[in-house]
Each structure stands twice: as structure tokens, then as C-alpha cells.
Amino acid sequence: MRLVTWNVNSVRLRFDHLARLVQRWDPDVICMQEIKVHDDLFPNADLLPGGHPHRRWRGMKSYNGVAILSRLPLEPVEGPDWCGKGDCRHLAVRLPGGVELHNFYVPAGGDIPDRKANPKFAHKLDFLDEMTDWFQSERKAQRKMILVGDLNIAPLETDVWSHKQLLDVVSHTPIEVEKLTGLQEGLGWTDAVRHFIPPKDKLYSWWSYRAADWNASDKGRRLDHIWVTRPLKGQLKGASVLREARGWAQPSDHVPVVVDFA
């Protein structure tokens, strides 16, 4: 089984790119974030017509929104209303074999890394705390679970273009990294991508639109992740980050991240 997570930054602008993704990498399950469309307007018929027939989505107007397209059957799994905001940042399903798949879009957190000065940063930290508590109390480490998504945090020094220069930049501050690590250690999640691509290697999944030449300056961050619980660790077969997708015409600022399972 090949699984992809991708922050598409508007699903309605990404029909061709999704078709190319399937043509070139043939994923069985596609998890998307930032679909930016209300449920009623989700472009179901125009999206990979005839393919990946098992689909679920949760979207709102303009912002946020998550979706899963799959060749394998999906059963719904209920989740909480994170931070009581009803803002469409989580979609959970059960795959055949009793595997739970959790697709997240963690709040970006605004520009100022200060809980008091910036409510968006407070929301991000609270969201991470709620995730940690919920997985600890409602979900157990011995379950087969996959957690994917745009977690909006680059935890390792090699997950950013400059560790020193990003220490005060939201996405790589010590408090965010500490909370993400706490979430990870809570259930003993394995970072499936770093399982194959050594932590000493630089690795990014996002490059800002604001760079004059994203490829030449290469000021990226690894914000998109795929984690698995211990019972699935032995099933991991490979991982890659599809950097070339950032060079496609009118791209998302994120690229797909892929993990293969036995």
C-alpha cells in the first residue's frame, strides 16, 4: 500500500496535479489538507474521475479542510471538535485490517511566537496539547494507527534550511518542537519518513511562494509528516518526498510525501 499526504492549497486548482501524482507514483491512499472548499462544493466528479472511489472530506469556505481519496474501503472514525472551533482540521478513517488513519492540518500559528501576543500561536499550542491528550486517553499505542498531515512544525535541525535563523520563526521554535516531540513520544509514534531518510540529511516538504527562486535558494522546511504506531513499524517499506512537484506549473507550496507499507 502506498500512502501520500499533500497540502494541496486549494483542491479546485489541483485536478491536473493530482492526476499527475497518480500517473507517476500510483498512490493507493491520498490524504489532502487545505482543500479550501465547503463540503457542498467539493469537486468530487472532477477529481480523478473513476479512480480512488472511496472518499471522505471535511471542508469549509476559504480556509482549512481535509480529504481522503482511496482505492481501499474507508469507514468513518469520529474525532473531537478540536479547540471547540469546528474548523475542519482532522479527518479519521479505518482502513481494511483495522488500521486507523488520521489526517491532520495543524494551525499554522501566525507570525509572532508568543502565546500572549498572538492568539493564533496560542491556538496552535493548545491544538497540539489536545492532540497529545486525546491520543493518550482515547487511542492506545498497541493499535495500528497512521498519523499524517501538515503539522506545520519542522522538528529537526535538518528539517529547516537554517536551524539558527529559524529558532524564533513559527514552525521551528523550541516550544513547538517540544510539543510535537511530546505528542510523538506519548504513543511511541515512529516518524516513517526519517525511518528511511537519515536525520543527518536535510529534508524539506515546503518552500515559500515568496522566494524569487525556490529551488536555487532552497530555503525549505519539513512541515508534512507520516507517523505510525509500533504495530505498523515492521510493515514500513520505503519513503520519499516528491520535491519535483514544487516545480510544476502553478504549484502548491507543499509537495507530496509518500510512504510504502507491506
Place this chain on the structure above:
DNA sequence: ATGGTGGCTTTGCCA
């Protein structure tokens, strides 16, 4: 210290 781009909606908000 600043501003750079893109998507969606509205002329600003969010990333």
C-alpha cells in the same frame, strides 16, 4: 528591518 507570493474573497485574511 523589510518585503517578498498565492488563494479566496473582498478590497482584507490567511498561509
